[in-house]
Amino acid sequence: MARLFHVPLSPFCRKVRLLLAEKKIEVELVEERYWEGDPDFLRRNPAGKVPVIKLDGKMLAESAAICEYIEETRPEPPLMPKDVDGRYEVRRLVCWFDDKFHNEVTSNLLYERVNKKVTGQGYPDSRNVKAGAKAIKYHLDYMAWLLDHRRWLAGDQMTLADFAAAAHLSSLDYISDVDWNRSQVVKDWYAKIKSRPSFRSILADQVPGFRPPPHYADLDF
Known part of the structure; x- marks a missing residue:
């Protein structure tokens, strides 16, 4: 194992x-x-x-x-497209979320609110929290634009790009830092992906000292 x-x-x-x-x-x-x-x-x-x-x-x-x-x-089920352009787009979006989104949003919200307390590094920096709360709006709008043109973030099939995005958003959703009312198409995408069996262990996570909101593990949102 x-x-x-x-x-x-x-x-x-x-x-x-x-x-x-x-x-x-x-x-x-x-x-x-x-x-x-x-x-x-x-x-x-x-x-x-x-x-x-x-x-x-x-x-x-x-x-x-x-x-x-x-x-x-383990190529089955495939989470990368077969064509080179499709694979490029998945890798681009994975980098977007793991680099740009992470630096502008996740590190300013999740790391300030949770990681500092857990690791004993002190209290959240309000300037970083405000910057993260502002930046996530831009990223949600970008996701909405993508999903207005595609079934999934990188194209017509679910890929690793969707998991990269969902990983960041689910972590932030645990601490109620995602405004799901900002975009219905993004909310629908997240509801669809978090209802997959692969999400079950994620939604069962519990972090001592932090309680998730009621909708966090609700598959119907």
Whole structure:
């Protein structure tokens, strides 16, 4: 069985978890307090970051590389398009959410509100929280534009791009930082993806000291 070293609200870990579940790969989840710099964990990944997964007798790190490895070694069901342009668009959007969205939104909201408390780094910086609350509006509007032209974020088929976006938004939704009333098309997309069986373990997450809103695990929203 695969073993995933993770943090429950990490969008990078959630992306890998969603992919594993969609591929029906059994995995043992091990919560890792990576910020403590445990020597055993640093041996698994000298970068000191999660996720890290033990799979096929290998220790793999970095969520994008892990997802590409899983997709190449377990191609069914496919979560990358067959054509080169389609694969480019998926990779572009995965980078959008894991880089731009993360830096402008996730790090300013989730990391300020939750990670600082959990890791003992003090209180949220209100300037960062305000910046994140402003930036997420732009990103939701961009997603709405994409979904007005496509069935899923990257095209007509569900792909890794949808899981990357859902991983970030689900983490933020746990702390009520997503205005689902801003766009009906984005809300419908999220309701559709969170109703998949692969989302069940994500919606069951509980973080001590933080309670999710009632709609968080509601498949009917």
